[in-house]
Amino acid sequence: MSPRAGLDTHTLVLAAAELADEQGIAEVTLAGLAAKLGVRSPSLYNHVNGLKELRTLLAIHGLEQLQTAMEASIVGISGDAAVHAMSRAYVEFARQHPGLYETTLRAPEEGNTSLEEAGGQILSLIINVLAGYELGEEGGLHAVRGLRSILHGFASLKNQGGFGMPLDLEVSLTRLIKTFIAGIRCMRSGEESGKE
Template sequence: MSPRAGLDRHTLVIRAAEIADAEGIEAVTLAALAAKLGVRSPSLYNHINGLQDLRTGLAIYGLELLFTCMSNAAEGLNGDAAVHAMGRAYVDFARSRPGLYETTLRAPEQENTELEAAGEHILQFIIQVMKSYQLGEEGELHAVRGLRSILHGFASLDQKGGFGMALDTNESLTRLISTFITGIGNMKSD
């Protein structure tokens, strides 16, 4: 049986991402994807090796898009301005692509070099931005973890409606990132 014209792995991932963003990652099933594409579920196996393979493809796609958003936002900037731009881009990505964002959160599978590379690409980019703070290698990693924790926590609360007060969430994010930057010196390696 030959693959259906116009269908390929990339198309499947893009359509699955649309389902994830509209309905949540748990709504991404082979049956739902097949229905969206107007094909039978077995046809998907011409392009993917099951649901786990599709979700891994989603994670890679999500990490690549997140990297693009963050690096475009910080292009030409350094130091505090770059951290603020990256932070806003991260939260904006989570807001605009909630299902796809969720796929980016898991730790890369050790045996999946493409997924590892996509995660490593983001890590190295953020480390490069953190170099201007002269934190040392270990300090940079602590700073990356701290920034990721802050941004993920903020994005998650924002997504779930956790900020119910009539107060500008973007201003809160700006102040939070500024507070992180003020305290970043505490992450220096000894």
């Protein structure tokens, strides 16, 4: 096979994202990607330095796409409405892009500034949405961790078919986020009990 015209790093990342969503992140290999693109595996090394770099680029792409979806969901709104909208966007992104979503979950390796920046952008977005609750810097970070845990757990269970009861999942998510908001309001008012 001859190298395909127009092949570049961006094309590789987009094809790898499709492969991840279709077959799972474990199936994103250089051989699998080459087969998808109709090229020989060695030609991929003209654009990436192996599987590790490809997966890092894929994680950056996933974080950027997740951020875009979350930002779009909160245009023109704030407060509780923004937390609900952002949460729905997060869960929907995970549903539409299960493999790509999985790449967004790992903590950035130290020294990878591009991956750190992409993760930092999402962190900043969530912090800004929660800023109106006046939790302080440390409290805000605890709230971000809590919301991320809630959304990841909900999205993962939903994607894996873990919600078998005939109840509306949108209602469940809405109630869950309302409970989270009530909880962070307690943090702000000093009603939080217990120390780590």
